[in-house]
Amino acid sequence: MTRRPGNRPGGFPLGLDRLASTATPGNGAAREPLRPQRLLHQAAQDASRLAVPSGLGLDSAKVRQRMVQRLRADGVRSEALLAAMSQVPRHHFVDTALAIQAYEDTSLPIGHGQTISKPSVVARMIDLLFEGANARRDGQLGQVLEIGTGCGYQTAVLACVARHVVSIERVRPLFDKARTHLAEWRLNQVRLVHGDGMLGHGSRAPYDSVIAAAGGDDLPQAWLDQLAVGGRLVAPMVVGGGGQALMVVDRTSGGWSRHQQEAVHFVPLKSGVI
Numbered sequence: 228m229t230r231r232p233g234n235r236p237g238g239f240p241l242g243l244d245r246l247a248s249t250a251t252p253g254n255g256a257a258r259e260p261l262r263p264q265r266l267l268h269q270a271a272q273d274a275s276r277l278a279v280p281s282g283l284g285l286d287s288a289k290v291r292q293r294m295v296q297r298l299r300a301d302g303v304r305s306e307a308l309l310a311a312m313s314q315v316p317r318h319h320f321v322d323t324a325l326a327i328q329a330y331e332d333t334s335l336p337i338g339h340g341q342t343i344s345k346p347s348v349v350a351r352m353i354d355l356l357f358e359g360a361n362a363r364r365d366g367q368l369g370q371v372l373e374i375g376t377g378c379g380y381q382t383a384v385l386a387c388v389a390r391h392v393v394s395i396e397r398v399r400p401l402f403d404k405a406r407t408h409l410a411e412w413r414l415n416q417v418r419l420v421h422g423d424g425m426l427g428h429g430s431r432a433p434y435d436s437v438i439a440a441a442g443g444d445d446l447p448q449a450w451l452d453q454l455a456v457g458g459r460l461v462a463p464m465v466v467g468g469g470g471q472a473l474m475v476v477d478r479t480s481g482g483w484s485r486h487q488q489e490a491v492h493f494v495p496l497k498s499g500v501i
């Protein structure tokens with residue numbers, strides 16, 4: 228049975244609510260006079276207060292809602308995507324010690340030198356996918372190929388707005404971690420693959436949407452070949468000067484057209500598996 232994240236019964240076991248309950252509603256630190264020196268335990272208390280987005284209710288759904296409001300204000304247009312991001316509990320996908328930062332617009336370490344992408348970057352890339360020809364026609368992302376599963380957060384968001392998702396991760400422990408994170412929703416429209424994403428996943432091609440969370444010197448030919456006519460690819464790539472930019476590639480019956488977007492900073496795309 229397909230179960231959407233928002234339909235999970237019983238709330239969130241990690242309890243962001245419990246973590247956040249040490250906080251004073253509002254920005255408590257601002258009401259206290261500044262002192263040149265603070266006792267260590269007071270500094271720690273202040274840090275925990277400041278880490279909680281201020282002025283919010285203390286449950287994770289409200290904190291996520293605030294994150295989504297920020298994304299909308301920043302120009303994210305797809306309502307289906309915003310609804311998905313208001314449902315998927317990002318704090319479930321990061322280590323418990325980092326959960327308090329899960330709804331800040333920041334990337335966070337997920338182990339093995341890798342990071343979970345910032346919410347604004349996840350939203351920007353998926354929003355771009357929604358502007359592909361097939362996605363515009365269908366109102367959803369169709370069949371998606373994701374390269375770089377990482378902790379599985381973006382995979383879960385994609386699963387809410389796509390017909391099917393194939394997600395490939397080259398680092399075995401991260402593949403295992405994502406599988407654990409995603410198992411509780413039994414998302415049967417998701418196939419996780421431990422493999423080299425530079426080769427794509429030919430057995431389920433073609434894909435209406437291809438999205439990569441790691442950037443190489445060029446876009447692997449397999450991704451372009453496995454893109455459906457009317458499909459769109461969004462991926463970081465190294466451009467002149469050594470920096471990376473987001474690339475958008477649309478496939479039409481006449482071929483592929485590339486458009487370079489804003490500068491980004493992703494982990495490197497590497498070949499082979501570990």
Ligand code: SAH
Nearest residue numbers: 343375377378381396397424425441496497
């Ligand atoms: N979207 C992920 C981001 C993870 S970071 C998340 O939400 O957590 C990018 C990931 O790409 C890393 O886990 C890295 O191991 C993976 N990666 C890099 N090169 C790859 C390749 N050739 N095939 C598959 N995964 C790759």
